[in-house]
Amino acid sequence: MNRSSCDRRIRVVLADDHALVTEGLRSLIDRQPDMEVVQIVQNGRELLDFLERAASAVDVAVVDAQMPSNGLDALAEIRRRELPVRVLILTAFGDGESMQKALHYGAEGFALKTESPTQTIEAIRQVAQGRLVFPRAAQRWMMSGGRRPGEASALSQRELEVLEKLAQGSTNAEIAAALSVSENTVRFHLKNIYEKLGVANRTEAVAWFLRRGAAR
Amino acid sequence: MVDNNPSGVIAKTSALPSHRILSVAEEELARIVLDIHDGPVQYLFSALSLLTGVQNDLAERGAPPDITARLAQVGMLLESSLYEIKYFLGTFRPPEFRQRSLSSIVEGLVIQHEEWTGATVHLEMDAAPEDAPLAVKIALYRVLQEALSNANRHAGVAEHYVRLWGEPGKVCLEVADNGRGFEPPDLENPIESSHADHIGLLGMRDRVALLNGVFRIESSPGQGAKILVTIPLDPPEKSFSVADEP
Numbered sequence A: 001m002n003r004s005s006c007d008r009r010i011r012v013v014l015a016d017d018h019a020l021v022t023e024g025l026r027s028l029i030d031r032q033p034d035m036e037v038v039q040i041v042q043n044g045r046e047l048l049d050f051l052e053r054a055a056s057a058v059d060v061a062v063v064d065a066q067m068p069s070n071g072l073d074a075l076a077e078i079r080r081r082e083l084p085v086r087v088l089i090l091t092a093f094g095d096g097e098s099m100q101k102a103l104h105y106g107a108e109g110f111a112l113k114t115e116s117p118t119q120t121i122e123a124i125r126q127v128a129q130g131r132l133v134f135p136r137a138a139q140r141w142m143m144s145g146g147r148r149p150g151e152a153s154a155l156s157q158r159e160l161e162v163l164e165k166l167a168q169g170s171t172n173a174e175i176a177a178a179l180s181v182s183e184n185t186v187r188f189h190l191k192n193i194y195e196k197l198g199v200a201n202r203t204e205a206v207a208w209f210l211r212r213g214a215a216r
Numbered sequence B: 001m002v003d004n005n006p007s008g009v010i011a012k013t014s015a016l017p018s019h020r021i022l023s024v025a026e027e028e029l030a031r032i033v034l035d036i037h038d039g040p041v042q043y044l045f046s047a048l049s050l051l052t053g054v055q056n057d058l059a060e061r062g063a064p065p066d067i068t069a070r071l072a073q074v075g076m077l078l079e080s081s082l083y084e085i086k087y088f089l090g091t092f093r094p095p096e097f098r099q100r101s102l103s104s105i106v107e108g109l110v111i112q113h114e115e116w117t118g119a120t121v122h123l124e125m126d127a128a129p130e131d132a133p134l135a136v137k138i139a140l141y142r143v144l145q146e147a148l149s150n151a152n153r154h155a156g157v158a159e160h161y162v163r164l165w166g167e168p169g170k171v172c173l174e175v176a177d178n179g180r181g182f183e184p185p186d187l188e189n190p191i192e193s194s195h196a197d198h199i200g201l202l203g204m205r206d207r208v209a210l211l212n213g214v215f216r217i218e219s220s221p222g223q224g225a226k227i228l229v230t231i232p233l234d235p236p237e238k239s240f241s242v243a244d245e246p
Helices: A021-032 A045-056 A071-080 A096-104 A119-128 A136-146 A157-167 A172-179 A183-197 A202-215 B017-060 B065-092 B102-117 B133-154 B193-210
Strands: A011-015 A035-041 A059-065 A086-091 A109-112 B120-126 B159-167 B170-178 B214-220 B223-232
Touching: A011 A021, A011 A045, A011 A071, A021 A035, A021 A119, A021 B017, A035 A045, A035 A119, A045 A059, A059 A071, A059 A119, A071 A086, A071 A096, A096 A109, A096 A136, A096 A202, A096 B102, A119 B017, A136 B120, A136 B193, A157 A172, A157 A183, A157 A202, A157 B170, A172 A183, A172 B017, A183 A202, B017 B065, B017 B133, B017 B170, B017 B193, B065 B102, B102 B120, B102 B133, B102 B159, B133 B159, B133 B170, B133 B193, B133 B223, B193 B214, B193 B223
Parallel strands: A011 A035, A011 A059, A059 A086, A086 A109, B120 B159
Antiparallel strands: B159 B170, B170 B223, B214 B223
């Protein structure tokens, strides 16, 4: 999202109150040639404090859903404040409710502590590339009307263009470059898009766009 | 974990005894699930992370094959443990019954079933009451879970049908498939030898009966199966033979 070139390493924040988990993940991430851990925090409040200061130095936040001052609340707050960071929810709970919530609060990805940590590493990589990383059934649900945002006719042509780029996984900077506008303008369009569609974040806007495409 | 009541299912003391039974059971489940979450899951996930690191190190240094093989075996055992825990947690962790609507809870369960089994569930919800009592939500959730699990294990088909709808004063659930079907057992007089085979059906029937509902099975060999449940939204106060609190 903040990466201006493809060859820079993916900068990761780990947010989890279990030190064993963050240390284990850090040791794995440090071995990857294409990513690095820039910060470890233990709860939602610390995560928000850090991102408020340094969101532009972070690509992906790996957020434990169950940590104190809850990971999902922190995610909602990240979206509300429009902090430019992608979020991978990490949880032990792979039930439907957990997936629904992660989607609803606007996560870009969902990884499980009950699966191999190498899958978490791969999910970080994919989220950093702008993909939505969710179990297949959850994605299907999302695109088939699990949420009910507004109507397309409310969007201007320009807003539709921004949305299309967003759905292709483009960053704000990439959208700005493609449409020859500033990043601030892109953010302005996104804010309007969210409001018109009645969605809370990028994930939901993309889901709306994909669903609309599928319905045609 | 700081939330002491993550499931939100602690029963009000004013609730009907039958309602309390259902919600207390869920509360106990939530506690067990939390303990497993806070302990073994974190340890196993960390152990697997560290082990993967060690394996990478050894691969770079050219470790003896027998050590590599034994470590791979350790990794498989850890992954298998996590895999089993994943299904345990997913099956038993109560959703947020209090905070969430009936339709949202049903939707979540359907997503989970599809994800775990690869089956397709055709879900239809029509005027389902959003503010169903806690115990009704719990009973419908657990019945749906068991019925979908049965359909997956026994029906031999990958398409399942779920319908949830409201009628005046009650809520209805139907779970159906076009699979191989079975001869419905006499649940009122189960013979000793078949009791274990029908423990799931008996459990569903009992949950529904606690709430003065109706539980019906429609099936015959080769003709698919259908579970039908109707539960009143406001069960009469003194209709249960369950001792009240002193």
